Amino acid sequence: MRLTSLGVVRGLVGYFAGMLIGMAVVVISRLVLGMSAWDQEAVWVGGIIFSIIGFLLGVGAMSDWLKWTRGVQTPLRHGPPVNQPAWTRYFGVDYNHKVIGIQYGVTAFMLLVVGGSFALIFRSELADSGITFLQPGTYNTVLSMHGWVALAAILLGIAGIANYLVPLMIGAEDMAFPRLNAFAYWLNVPAIVTLLISMLFGWDSGWTAYPPLSLRGPVGYQMVFWAIFGIGLSSILGSLNLIVTMLLMRPKGMTLFRMPILCWAILATSIIQLTATQLIGQAFLMLSFERTLGMPLFNPIYNAAGENIGGQPILFQHLFWFYSHPAVYVFVLPGLGIISELLPVFSRKPLFGYRWVALSSLAIALVGFLVWGHHMFTSGYQPYLRVVFMISTLLVAVPTGVKFFSWLGTLWGGRLTFQTPMLFTLGAISVFLIGGLSGPILATAATDLFLHDTYFIVGHFHATIFGGFVFPFFAAIYYWYPKITGRMYNETMGKLHFWLMTPGFWLMSLAQMTAGTMGMRRRIADYDPALGVENVQLLVTIAGFVIAFSILIMIYNLFTSAEVGVLAGNNPWRSRSPEWQIPSPAPEHSYARPITVVGEPYDYGLAGSTYIATAGAGDD
Amino acid sequence: MAAVTTSAQAAALHPHDAHAGHDHYAAQLRMNRLGLWLFFISEGFLFGGLLTVRFFLWGADTRPELDQTIGLIVTSVLLISSVSMRLAETAMERGNRKAFSVFILLTALFGLIFLGGVMVFEWGLFPSLYPAHLTPWGDKYGAVVFAMTGMHALHVISGIIFILIVWNLARKGNFSQERHWGVESCAIYWHYVDVVWIFFYPALYLIGNAVHVTH
Secondary structure, X not given: OOHHHOHHHHHHHHHHHHHXXXXXXXXXXXXXXXXXXXXXXXXXXXXXXXHHHHHHHHHOOOHHHHHHHOOOOOOOOOOOOOOOOHHHHHHOOOOOHHHHHHHHHHHHHHHHHXXXXXXXXXXXXXXXXXXXXXXXXXXXXXXXXXXHHHHHHHHHHHHHHHHHHHHHHHOOOOOOOHHHHHHHHHHHHHHHHHHHHHHHHOOOOOOOOOOOHXXXXXXXXXXXXXXXXXXXXXXXXXXXXXXXXXXXXXXXXXXXXXXXXXXXXXXHHHHHHHHHHHHHHHHHHHHHHHHHHOOOOOOOOEOOOOOEOOOOHHHHHHHXXXXXXXXXXXXXXXXXXXXXXXXXXXXXXXXXXXHHHHHHHHHHHHHHHHOHHHHHOOOOOOHHHHHHHHHHHHHOHHHHHHHHHHHHHHHOOOOOOOOHHHHHHHHHHHHHHHHHHOHHHHHOHHHHHHHOOEHXXXXXXXXXXXXXXXXXXXXXXXXXXXXXXXXXXXXXXXXXXXXHHHHHHHHHHHHHHHHHHOOOEOOOOOOOHHHOOHHHHHHHHHHHHHHHHHHHHHHHHHHHHHHHOOEOOOOOOOOOOHHHHOOOOOEOOOOOOOEXXXXXXXXXXXXXXXXXXXXXXXXX | OOOOEOOHHHHHHOOOOOOOOHHHHHHHHHHHHHHHHHHHHHHHHHHHHHHXXXXXXXXXXXXXXXXXXXXXXXXXXXXXXXXXXXXXXXXXXXXXXHHHHHHHHHHHHHXXXXXXXXXXXXXOOOOOOOOOOOOOOOOHHHHHHHXXXXXXXXXXXXXXXXXXXXXXXXXXXXXXXXXXXXXHHXXXXXXXXXXHHHHHHHHHHHOOEEOOOOO
């Protein structure tokens, strides 16, 4: 087997070839136009755009479409590539949604590890006061990278869950647009490479990239802008695909209110991703153009009369948070959906208030569009806006409360069993509760003015993201691991992972919030020991390492169990969901016979109730 | 990890792509249409964002001094191009290949005239033909005009490329009276780009009083 037969290798060759071509195009154009040959901003932007296109051409994510433009028909390819080992399909363009789901999931996990490692690096610096080994500039770059790499990991992790599970759960053969699906995944890879390259040049504003700082910093910003644009475009295309799949590919009897509840969460998430993502893409493009061409969109310019004839920095904050706040719900809604999905299975009881839970996801998504201004209480906008955004933000607590109420109602009187996925589900609820309860404190303008940009907010959003994404993501990995590999993970190691990570996270979260109330600011490499936060900071760092160690156990568990784990059988959790009614691992074509839905999805414990029937099963 | 087993049996049960029956085409067409409209909704947020930028930076009472005659001409040309696109699509539905080719190429020509008008007169790329009065780096008026018309021009250019691909495929006989999703999607895309301009034209040319900025 030759190395170049792997799509990803060809893609990387295309990436660097494209980069050189793009740089050359810019240099030559500049010379033709009579400008100086070298301008690092313009040359890098040309290089980045061409490198991303080069990767996509190299990996072959567009080859079918390019053939269509010439009138060549291309049947959809199924199965692993011919004359090559089966594993190679994961390293090239493949159109099966289960393969793409695993590609997303594994990439997300790797990014989670990289992003977490960045956190450990700067957490070590913060363990005591004074500069020990990270200079402030490097500290800021590592911290900013932690932000975007972790967010990319979350976006890809959600895409992985959605791609793998949605067609299986609604009983569809595949996604609506398999080629678009593969394209959306492979667009992430050059974007991530570009994001990592930005580290070589540095960028120091934190993930928010507020101008004017992001307009003046090193050229690493250009890479960040275009990398995030690529990841954003990928999530737009992916969510479009998911919405079409869920609306048009459901089998007979699968009405919207009979879909597994996770699908509702993914639907709500996809609506946000489809629309709001355009705004951050646009905001980052505007930053890139302002840096490259000097277009004054965000940076003010004052003329002789003292009038501002340039841009306004606060405009960026509006555009940025119009995506980045709803994005928080993109991160947590699928996780909350996983909690709602798993609780009935491990409680052997119907999901309490199915319709309310389904609609609460939509409600959170829609209210989420109206709350972006709560990130800007201290930005200097019109003071009356504070009241408007405070009220709309507090409104989010209502549909979120519906979910908590449903979870308690589902658990109440259930016959609970505590395998690892259930433990992580309960852990998620406890951690999300910490994050949720600290929310109204920040949503209230009066208290936010004191807590803005402190470690309290760091504690708050890490608790919501861990409770809303990381814990449910781990629960999902343990829960669907037998579906993916056909084998069970090691239960003892799974429980060890849980009992290290959960108390570790409680400690970290509460200690971060404590440091914040004591006056510790975020995004600074050094702090005054007189604040009295040194002990708390040390606790946060220790807790961070405990969490990292527990995740190492998980990685070891997942790798070894794939080889030596007990064969799981088709339905180890006695779930009613369609994906567990087919063999594990799922075959190439999931549903050999189309299914029909004949009952309610969560009637656990009700005698004689059925959810799905397989067409033609009785004819054999 | 062998996550997805391959099974010749399962593949044999599913000759999905081998048969391109009517049901399959109809189902795919439904999905394609919904997908395209979702893409338009998404793009609507992009263009809506640009309009937001315009009103945020200029306010509702100011606008730059742009050439009104040119603006009216290019806008009219773009609107007329929607008519010729509709005629092209109707010709395809009636099986009139010759009329289809004429009208779709006419649409591309109108698109090129619009693009040329924007590049020569609004952007001032050829000062010997027409003196430039705005630069992207001068002030907020130049920056926003270039951002909005630039993003719109990118869509016009992709629309023209789309038209040329569809024209070529039609010439080779890839479409029929009943099955011409390529033509349909190209036409809807072109109308969409026109609709965006219907919002951009008043925002750039009509709303507010023209101001003369002193640098």
